[in-house]
Amino acid sequence: MIKYWDEVNAVYTEYFGEHKPARGIIPNGEFHKGFQVAFDVIAAQ
Secondary structure (H helix, E strand, O other): OHHHHHHHHHHHHHHHOOOOOOOOOOOOOOOHHHOOOOOOOOOOO
């Protein structure tokens, strides 16, 4: 949920530091099964 934006952003900043990959945010209500945050990830090794 968008109300958790500050907490999610704090963890994101802690993990990535000054190099922050692009991301998209879609405000929403609660997901099915009680989930409150969803992530789409593209990773390369």
